[in-house]
Amino acid sequence: xxxxxxxxxxxxxxxxxxxxxxxxxxxxxxxxxxxxxxxxxxxxxxxxxxxxxxxxxxxxxxxxxxxxxxxxxxxxxxxxxxxxxxxxxxxxxxxxxxxxxxxxxxxxxxxxxxxxxxxxxxxxxxxxxxxxxxxxxxxxxxxxxxxxxx
Numbered sequence: 001x002x003x004x005x006x007x008x009x010x011x012x013x014x015x016x017x018x019x020x021x022x023x024x025x026x027x028x029x030x031x032x033x034x035x036x037x038x039x040x041x042x043x044x045x046x047x048x049x050x051x052x053x054x055x056x057x058x059x060x061x062x063x064x065x066x067x068x069x070x071x072x073x074x075x076x077x078x079x080x081x082x083x084x085x086x087x088x089x090x091x092x093x094x095x096x097x098x099x100x101x102x103x104x105x106x107x108x109x110x111x112x113x114x115x116x117x118x119x120x121x122x123x124x125x126x127x128x129x130x131x132x133x134x135x136x137x138x139x140x141x142x143x144x145x146x147x148x149x150x
Contacts, residue, residue, distance in 0.1 A: 036099065040075060044074040045128065046146050047072075066085060067084050071084035079093070091109070102118065104116060104119075105118075127143070
């Protein structure tokens with residue numbers, strides 16, 4: 001299997017922002033008493049889909065299809081770790097807003113440019129939507145929490 005294209009990697013880089021999400025600023029809590037950032041920690045998240053803001057070219061669409069279910073995101077409390085076919089990315093983050101069910105996560109890339117991603121839980125502590133409007137392929141990704149140990 002060929003590695004994902006650079007455009008697809010650029011799309012997936014914002015997913016690497018979702019790590020642990022602790023922050024010193026005050027947070028509103030969800031009904032379960034946890035912040036969005038706290039709810040993201042624990043286990044891994046599996047990429048389950050992407051809805052682009054604009055139609056994808058066939059090459060990018062095929063690359064994304066190959067990553068469906070195989071791209072994983074996990075948290076170590078300070079960095080996000082994203083792994084998948086031809087991809088391994090570790091990067092720091094911070095949460096700047098959190099209402100218990102959604103949060104804004106910002107993180108510098110390797111060159112120091114700051115990225116911004118919005119995350120919201122989709123009616124379950126095991127399903128999230130990642131909204132990125134600033135990448136080279138803006139759109140909405142969905143992820144599901146994997147079983148423990150995955």
